Amino acid sequence: MKPFEQIASKIDSELHHYLPRKWKKIGDIVILDLSKIENEKEKIAEIYAQVLNVKTIIQKNKISGELRKPEDTELLYGKETVTEISEYGIKYKLDLAEIMWSPGNTGWRSALSGPEKVSEFYTFDKPKTIIDYFAGIGYFSIQMAKGYPETEIIAIDKNPRSIEYLTLNAKNNSIDNIKIINDDCRNIELKADVIHLGYIGNTIDFLEHAHNCLNDNGTVIFHEAYRNNWLGFKSRSEWGTIPEKFAKLMDENNFTVQKFERVKFYGPSTSHIIAKLKKN
Numbered sequence: 080m081k082p083f084e085q086i087a088s089k090i091d092s093e094l095h096h097y098l099p100r101k102w103k104k105i106g107d108i109v110i111l112d113l114s115k116i117e118n119e120k121e122k123i124a125e126i127y128a129q130v131l132n133v134k135t136i137i138q139k140n141k142i143s144g145e146l147r148k149p150e151d152t153e154l155l156y157g158k159e160t161v162t163e164i165s166e167y168g169i170k171y172k173l174d175l176a177e178i179m180w181s182p183g184n185t186g187w188r189s190a191l192s193g194p195e196k197v198s199e200f201y202t203f204d205k206p207k208t209i210i211d212y213f214a215g216i217g218y219f220s221i222q223m224a225k226g227y228p229e230t231e232i233i234a235i236d237k238n239p240r241s242i243e244y245l246t247l248n249a250k251n252n253s254i255d256n257i258k259i260i261n262d263d264c265r266n267i268e269l270k271a272d273v274i275h276l277g278y279i280g281n282t283i284d285f286l287e288h289a290h291n292c293l294n295d296n297g298t299v300i301f302h303e304a305y306r307n308n309w310l311g312f313k314s315r316s317e318w319g320t321i322p323e324k325f326a327k328l329m330d331e332n333n334f335t336v337q338k339f340e341r342v343k344f345y346g347p348s349t350s351h352i353i354a355k356l357k358k359n
């Protein structure tokens with residue numbers, strides 16, 4: 080029996096219509112939406128926890144603000160919100176009550192340790208310094224530090240709680256070529272050969288600062304979400320080519336687009352994209 084069938088078999092059939100068939104399993108914690116269930120939520124959450132073999136069930140909630148924090152975490156089952164995730168040879172600890180994690184980005188966080196289409200974006204020519212402007216708990220910085228052991232990685236994040244986990248994660252993975260800074264990236268004027276912008280929302284607002292801090296011929300890895308209409312792609316086969324409007328926008332910001340791909344759908348009409356940009 081599939082997990083959902085097992086779960087449903089233990090719950091009154093009148094409620095089956097309201098039971099979530101999808102959830103996010105992050106380490107040994109599940110995030111799901113039981114908001115349509117009025118009574119016995121805790122009992123139902125316990126059944127999900129048993130079948131899915133996790134210690135905690137968290138109600139799905141909004142991720143908000145510049146720091147991308149989960150709002151008012153509601154525990155449906157269990158108490159522990161700290162979990163550990165293994166991705167491409169790196170272990171990350173984080174507290175899901177305070178910090179977001181996107182399971183959908185997994186392959187794209189692998190830098191040089193995963194699929195070729197990802198490592199092509201993350202292959203740089205002997206960089207001396209790479210700066211990650213939105214390092215979080217280390218999703219990209221630690222993989223890049225592992226992939227480039229001779230390079231100094233500077234990992235910046237504004238959120239002190241993310242920085243605590245980033246420091247712990249670097250230590251637990253025996254990474255020592257990483258310097259960690261708790262600040263707004265726009266306050267940091269350090270120079271680099273590569274600047275990583277792993278952010279969604281208003282990434283373009285950080286491009287001028289990145290341009291000023293990049294060495295000649297420097298590279299930016301740019302993440303953002305755009306409407307599919309604006310990108311102008313009609314079929315799957317067009318992904319990987321560089322959309323004209325995007326190339327023009329980057330040109331206006333003094334960058335040339337070298338590579339472009341979709342990471343995943345981000346809502347029904349929007350896509351999370353990644354681009355490799357060269358400083359003009």
Ligand SMILES: C[S@@+](CC[C@H](N)C(=O)[O-])C[C@H]1O[C@@H](n2cnc3c(N)ncnc32)[C@H](O)[C@@H]1O
Pocket residue numbers: 145146147179180181184188212213214215216218235236237238241262263264265277278279
């Ligand atoms: C959405 S998270 C990164 C998600 C991650 N890329 C992933 O794959 O799951 C963005 C991070 O940027 C940080 N941040 C937001 N604005 C910032 C700023 N101006 N300077 C430095 N860090 C910032 C937040 O604290 C957060 O940790």
